[in-house]
Amino acid sequence: xxxxxxxxxxxxxxVRPPTxxxxxxxxxxxxxxxxxxxxxxxxxxxxxxxxxxxITAFATAKLTAQxxxxxxxxxxxxxxxxxxxxxxxxxxxxxxGTKRHVPDYVPFLVTGVFIWTFTQSSxxxxxxxxxGNLGLVRALHFPRAALPISFALQxxxxxxxxxxxxxxxxxxxxxxxxxxxxxxxxxxxLQFTFNAGMSMIMAxxxxxxxxxxxxxxxxxxTWMYVSGVMWSIDKITxxxxxxxxxxxxxxxxxxxxxxxxxxxxxxxxxxxxxxxxHVWVVATGWAxxxxxxxxxxxxxxxxxxGRG
Numbered sequence: 001x002x003x004x005x006x007x008x009x010x011x012x013x014x015v016r017p018p019t020x021x022x023x024x025x026x027x028x029x030x031x032x033x034x035x036x037x038x039x040x041x042x043x044x045x046x047x048x049x050x051x052x053x054x055i056t057a058f059a060t061a062k063l064t065a066q067x068x069x070x071x072x073x074x075x076x077x078x079x080x081x082x083x084x085x086x087x088x089x090x091x092x093x094x095x096x097g098t099k100r101h102v103p104d105y106v107p108f109l110v111t112g113v114f115i116w117t118f119t120q121s122s123x124x125x126x127x128x129x130x131x132g133n134l135g136l137v138r139a140l141h142f143p144r145a146a147l148p149i150s151f152a153l154q155x156x157x158x159x160x161x162x163x164x165x166x167x168x169x170x171x172x173x174x175x176x177x178x179x180x181x182x183x184x185x186x187x188x189x190l191q192f193t194f195n196a197g198m199s200m201i202m203a204x205x206x207x208x209x210x211x212x213x214x215x216x217x218x219x220x221x222t223w224m225y226v227s228g229v230m231w232s233i234d235k236i237t238x239x240x241x242x243x244x245x246x247x248x249x250x251x252x253x254x255x256x257x258x259x260x261x262x263x264x265x266x267x268x269x270x271x272x273x274x275x276x277x278h279v280w281v282v283a284t285g286w287a288x289x290x291x292x293x294x295x296x297x298x299x300x301x302x303x304x305x306g307r308g
Contacts, residue, residue, distance in 0.1 A: 037303055038299070038300070038302040039302075041296070041299060044143055044145075044299055044302070047143045048143045048146060051142055051143065051146055054142070054146060054150075055146050055149055055150045055153060056153065058146070058147075058150040059150040059151070059153040059154040059157060060154075060157065062150070062151070062154050063154045063157050063158055066154075066158075078161070078164075078165045080117075081110075081113050081114050081117045082110070082165065084113050084117070085109055085110045085113040088109060088113065088229070088230045089105075089106065089109055091230075092109075092230040092231065093105055093106075093109065093230075098230060098231050098232075101235050102231075102232050102235070103269040103270075104173060104174075104175060104267055104270075106169065106173050107169060107170050107173050107175050107267050108232075108263060108267060108270065109229075110166060110169050111259070111262055111263050111266055111267065112227075112228065112229040112230065112259050112263070113229060114159065114162055114166055115159075115191070115258060115259045115262050116224055116227060116229045116255060117159075118155055118156065118158075118159045118191065119191065119194075119198075119255050119258070120220050120224065121155045121158070122151065122152045122155045122195035122196070122198065122199050123195070123198050123199060123202055123216065123220065124213075124216060124217075124220070125148075125151035125152070125154065125199065126148040126151055126152065126199025126200065126201075126202040126203045126206070127202040127203065127205070127206040127212060127216055128206060128213055129147040129151050129199065129202075129203040129206070130144065130148075130203050130204075130206060130207035130305050130306070131206050131207055131210045131213070133147055134306055137305055137306035138306045143302070144203075144298070144302055144305045144306075145200060145295065145298050145299065145302075147203065148199040148200045148202075148203040148298070149196050151199055152192065152195045152196040152199045153192075153196075156188070156192050156195075159188075170266060170267070175266070175268060175269075178268055180264070180265050180266075180268070181265055181266060182265075183261070183264070184262060184265040184266060187258060187261040187262050187265055187283070188262075190258065190283045190284060190286075190287040191258040191261075191283075191287070193287040193288075193290070193291040194254055194258070194286050194287045194290045194291065195290075196291060196294070197289075197290030197291040197292070197293060197294030197295065198290050198294060199294070200294040200295055200297065201290075201293075201294040201297055201298065202216070204297060207301075207304075207305055208301075208304075223255060224255075226253065227253055227255040227256040227259060228250075228253075228256045228259060228260070229259065232274070233250050233251065233253075233256055233260070233276075234273075234275075234276075236250070237250055237251060251276035252276065252282055254282075254283075254286040254290070257276065257279060257282050257283050257286065258283060260274070260275055260276065260279065261275075261279060261280075261283060
């Protein structure tokens with residue numbers, strides 16, 4: 001009887017928990033895949049193209065709702081850059097005397113403000129594209145690049161809406177309609193490509209570090225001051241007091257390049273001699289670098305958006 005009581009229990013083999021490799025093999029065996037896994041780049045482009053109607057509708061809806069609470073509504077799309085231009089005219093044109101060195105200073109300034117606002121607003125909207133739409137990102141499955149691209153498209157729509165006021169200002173100050181106005185179309189296409197790429201870059205950075213949205217207004221304000229919005233880069237770079245490297249950096253500054261292209265297209269007193277060397281090549285290069293590079297950079301983090 002005591003022999004039975006003191007018999008040790010049979011030894012049990014411990015159960016080994018499944019490893020990551022085992023779980024991966026099990027999922028593959030049953031045809032399972034990671035939720036929100038990043039597709040290949042060609043497949044990602046195909047998915048994005050399939051949702052082009054959503055991108056357009058989303059951009060239009062955001063534009064319509066932007067000033068829905070204001071009494072003047074969509075009028076603020078034009079009033080905001082015009083008020084900024086009025087402030088810059090008083091400070092730079094009148095107090096600092098910048099207008100004395102620039103023919104057709106008011107058309108020059110207003111064109112610069114409108115085109116700069118397009119880039120500035122696209123980058124700021126892109127910075128919050130993911131972080132500000134986490135509910136949409138977590139609830140629905142779609143290519144996340146649709147969000148920053150739609151915000152860039154929204155800003156393009158706003159610019160086109162504002163161009164009517166810009167044309168009125170140009171005609172009011174004696175700028176004639178010219179065949180060169182057609183050049184505004186390829187210039188805007190290149191700028192939109194650049195802005196969309198920058199919007200995607202900032203969307204990825206903003207999704208990982210939301211505090212970047214608080215820093216960007218200071219960065220963009222500094223960028224604006226060196227982009228020739230209120231003054232002529234051509235006049236400054238032709239002086240002898242600037243180092244050569246500074247002159248080159250001012251001339252290839254992408255924001256300044258697109259502003260100068262639009263001034264050349266719309267203002268007859270802004271001659272080709274005022275443009276930086278190889279301006280169309282530089283503008284195309286920036287558009288391709290930002291558009292393609294920004295798209296790939298955003299795509300590489302596709303499966304991380306909305307997590308954590």
